Structure formats: structure tokens, C-alpha cells
Amino acid sequence: GTEESSCFSPLSLYHTLAVLCSGAEGNTQTQLLSLLGMPDADTLSSEIARLYRLNHQDDEVNILKIANSLWLDDMVKYDQQVMRNLSYHHFASVYQHDLQNEAVGDAIRTWINENTGNLLQDSVEKVQMDPNTIFALYSTIYFQSKWSNEFSSNLSKEGLFFADNGTRTVTYMNQLNNPMHYYWGEDFGAVSLWLKNGSRMWFFLPDADKTTADVLAGSEY
Secondary structure, eight states: SSSSOOOHHHHHHHHHHHHHHTTHHHHHHHHHHHTTOOSSSHHHHHHHHHHHHHHOSSSSSSEEEEEEEEEEEOOOOOOOOHHHHHHTOOOOEEEEETSSSSSHHHHHHHHHHHHHHHHHHHHHHHTTOOOOOEEEEEEEEEOOOOOOSSOOGGGGEEEEEEEEEEEEEEEEOOSSSOOOOOOOOEEEEEEEEEHHHHSSEEEEOOOTTTHHHHHSSOOOO
């Protein structure tokens, strides 16, 4: 086991697999289309463009920016029509480099940082290609919004946080006079907070005799 937390975006993963599917053929493409729930490649192209436009936001308060990139080794010959499809429908950037050259790592890090507001600089410091790589896909998602009912720092208090690997002292945000629904599950309790872009964030609290793994394994979650 690991003590590190992990986080992934299903939306970002779907876009990445769609890019891969658009460059595939035969049984590989058929399997990817089945996984993505699409009847054919043309439908995937039109629907992935629609999905991008429906989710894209970029204003003073809200940002939801999806970025896709395909990195090809300069020894690889590519289908120009496929590249146009990736650019037009997937809004993907295509780059061709010597992927065995260490400098390509700098280019990829720059691309990631530019598309994530420089929030991942520490995480991407060691990005580099395996010598056998002939192409690579990178997809990022940059999300920013504000709580519909913002927290006051004056109400923040120290308290105990009970994690699976021990107890620690943390600073808790608090709200007063903000009624919300509380969901009681079989193994957990949960609340959700709305954000100004119309989305909401769910918070799950396992029951005292349950772990996070118990909650994730349950069908109710």
C-alpha cells in the first residue's frame, strides 16, 4: 500500500482514450469504441467535440480547461487526415520530436505547466520518455471555481482528522447559516457543496467502523 493520495478525472481520461481511438484501426479501434460507448469513429469525433464545448469554461471566476497532446517520434510517419481530425474535433496539439532526446522532457513539462496554471510544476519535474517510446499522449484538465457560499477565514478552527493511516491536526473550514441536505448511506454520510459554475463537490465520511475502501467498494457509493 501507499500513503499517497491519488486523483484522476474521468472526463480527462475519456478525452485521452478518444484521442487514442481516433488514431487506431481494426480490432483495437473496435474495442476502444466499445469502451467509450460509441458506435463508430465518426460519431466519436462529433460527440467528443460536443463534449469539449459543453464543458469548456474560461472567465474571471470559472475555468474548466481540457487540453490534449500527442507526441510523435520524428521517425514515425503519420496519417495527415488523422492529425486534422485530432486538431479539429479533439482540440489536440500534435508535436513531432526526437523522443530519445532529453530536451523533449522540457517541452512536455512546458506544455503541461502552460495548460495547468503552473500548479503541477513539482509533479512534472521528472517527466521524461522511455528510450523505446514512439508516441505519447498527455491530457490535462484545469478546474477553478468558487464556492457559491464562500467560507469565512474567521470561522476556521483546528481539529482532528482521522485518516486510515493515523490521526493528525488540521485546519477545518466552517460555515454558519448555510442549510444543506445530508445523505446517510449504509457505510457513510455525505454532503455536497455547490460552486459558482453550477457544479458541486461531494464530501464522504465513512462510518466509525468503516474505511475509505469499504465505502468505495459499496454499490451505494
